[in-house]
Amino acid sequence: MTAHVAEFEEAAGERDLEAVAANLRSRNFEVVIVDGPEAARAEVMNRIPEGAQIHSGKSKTLEDIGAFAELMHDDRYDFVRKRTGKMDRRTQMDEIRKLGAAPDVMLGSVQAITQAGQLVVVSASGSQVGPYAAGAAKVVYVIGSQKIVPDLDTAMRRVREHVMPYEDARLREQLGVGTFISRILITEREAAPGRATVILVREPVGV
Secondary structure, eight states: OOOOOGGGTSOOOHHHHHHHHHHHHHTTOEEEEESSHHHHHHHHHHTSOTTOEEEEOOOHHHHHHTHHHHHHHOTTSEEHHHHHTTSOTTTOHHHHHHHHHSOSEEEEOOSEEETTOOEEEEESSOTTHHIIIIISSEEEEEEEGGGEESSHHHHHHHIIIIIHHHHHHHHHHHHSOOOOOOEEEEEOOOSSTTSEEEEEESSOOOO
16 A cells, blocks of 8 residues: 555564563553464453443554454444444534543554553544543553554654555545544553553554
8 A cells, every 4th residue: 555664564572572561561551462463352352341332543453453343243342433433424423522532441552652661642633532541441452563662753753654654545545535643642651550451462463
């Protein structure tokens, strides 16, 4: 679809993964390291109570591990995107906005994670930023090891040089419009343990 930047596609080594996991735990995140997409999907589904209201960012990572498709087809969960996909955006935008603002569980990924354990999320609409930051009762991030970068400067370079060109091309192909950066959320830590889980995947998943 578009050229990728090789340095941002390579899986991290085990030592780097363990170091990032330790730093995340010191910032009040639960952390699980798994090998690949199937194990990541299992960890996600194990963290979703039956009947819970679930929301997600429009995440290629969730698509890659099969979690998005499972939620779309499993009636045991109240998946917000399944509901809002049937709603009229001209007449029901207030309801759509409120449904996504404070779910029981917010699923998604990040564009980059620093070795120190800072999570970087960039958005055009900002719809996922509120639930990640405070609106959701629980948050589950699935992060491929290729998203680990040395620092915040490199995180933003990853966003601008690698992620945004891909997302822009994908949206132009699917919807005929591109994307842009309007909001940047940098999560330094969770206020208390128990709210957020990071599932680190050894294999590259997502962009």
